[in-house]
Amino acid sequence: MTGASGAVYGVRLLETLLDAGRTVHFTMSPAGAEVLLQEMDRRVRLDRFQLTDLLGGAASDPGQVHHHDYRDFRAGIASGSFLTAGMVICPCSMGTVGAIAHGLSQNLIHRAADVHLKERRKLVLVPRETPLHVVQLRNLAICAEAGAVILPAMPAFYTKPKSLDDMVNFVVGRICDQLGVEHQLLRRWGDAAST
Numbered sequence: 001m002t003g004a005s006g007a008v009y010g011v012r013l014l015e016t017l018l019d020a021g022r023t024v025h026f027t028m029s030p031a032g033a034e035v036l037l038q039e040m041d042r043r044v045r046l047d048r049f050q051l052t053d054l055l056g057g058a059a060s061d062p063g064q065v066h067h068h069d070y071r072d073f074r075a076g077i078a079s080g081s082f083l084t085a086g087m088v089i090c091p092c093s094m095g096t097v098g099a100i101a102h103g104l105s106q107n108l109i110h111r112a113a114d115v116h117l118k119e120r121r122k123l124v125l126v127p128r129e130t131p132l133h134v135v136q137l138r139n140l141a142i143c144a145e146a147g148a149v150i151l152p153a154m155p156a157f158y159t160k161p162k163s164l165d166d167m168v169n170f171v172v173g174r175i176c177d178q179l180g181v182e183h184q185l186l187r188r189w190g191d192a193a194s195t
């Protein structure tokens, strides 16, 4: 999770992955922690990470989540030899998009993204910014050309969302589709129930 608006998307994604029985290697930038506090009133201490601080109390199996400090380049996910099913940066700030686009590798998040691109593994970026200037657009294009999936936090309205939850679930459901994680978060166009 990085410091773009939309911490709720990252939290819901983590909950969904845990419900699906996945193991998650989790890292968060300081700006990500700041946005989480602003938007969800949840204070995560990155130097003393507690999953319950992030999830707001409920953490069924804390063993499923491995937290890595954002500066820890010794973490497994900093190396291509450490196998994963993919990586999602959710939400993804424009600063992080720029760092990935230009291979800066200034923290573990940038480095793990580099690794997923070089290993040709799934990397999903969930940016949120508006409007976008040309440098940001070019950086997103560079990431896409390098193999990343750009999945902006843009909920659809054809599903007739009734709540904020519905809108969050739509975006998180589309991320899970990219990862091949089964979920019941959205009604699909073409399903009898949605037409």
Ligand SMILES: Cc1cc2nc3c(=O)[nH]c(=O)nc-3n(C[C@H](O)[C@H](O)[C@H](O)COP(=O)(O)O)c2cc1C
Pocket: 001, 002, 003, 004, 005, 029, 030, 031, 032, 034, 035, 038, 092, 093, 094, 095, 096, 128, 129
């Ligand atoms: C409340 C808040 C909301 C922010 N929203 C966004 C945003 O939507 N998109 C964005 O690119 N940056 C946003 N920022 C700015 C980033 O947090 C800032 O550029 C930061 O340096 C990103 O660092 P990181 O990529 O290491 O998390 C926001 C900052 C704050 C405090």
